[in-house]
Amino acid sequence: MRMQADELCQGVGEEYLLLLRDYVHGSALDAASAVRERLAAMPDESLGDPDKVAVALGYPPSVQSTEDHVHARGYRLLRRVPGLPASVVERLVDRFDGVPGLLQAGEAQLDDVDGVGSHRARSISETLRRLRRNVAL
Incomplete structure (x- = not known):
């Protein structure tokens, strides 16, 4: 069972970091790692708040996340x-x-x-x- 779970999770951490790099405000790998730590420290209920997630991604608090269109970097x-x-x-x-x-x-x-x-x-x-x-x- 443990081997199956390991197989299913293989590459998830790398994919998550690439996802963050696609959307983090600023493109440095260090910025994405810092965002990963900020998101991990957030309470679960905050992760459902687009404005709080936008701030964690490095966007200014004044930005209206629902009005901004962010596209993946690639x-x-x-x-x-x-x-x-x-x-x-x-x-x-x-x-x-x-x-x-x-x-x-x-x-x-x-x-x-x-x-x-x-x-x-x-x-x-x-x-x-x-x-x-x-x-x-």
Whole structure:
């Protein structure tokens, strides 16, 4: 039973950190780790309050979370691209400013990012196209 639970939970911590990096205000890995600690320290009932979660994510308290549209940066999406180094993921996230920009980028635009090249650009483009077909993005 314990082995099954371990298998089911494998990768959850990493996926959670990528989720935080997708939405945390600021992009540093340290910021996402700090947010993870803040969220873990919050009482359960506070986790259901969008304003309190927004503050924990680093957004100013004055921001009306229901009026702001936040989009994922693309860390979880780019994780699906085989063999893509973390340094290239960072450059892609910085260059395209989130999932909408990544999904609209053509191979030539992807190739322009330092460290991508034509082979990786094709791989990224094909992976994003496949994911778009399988999931409504």
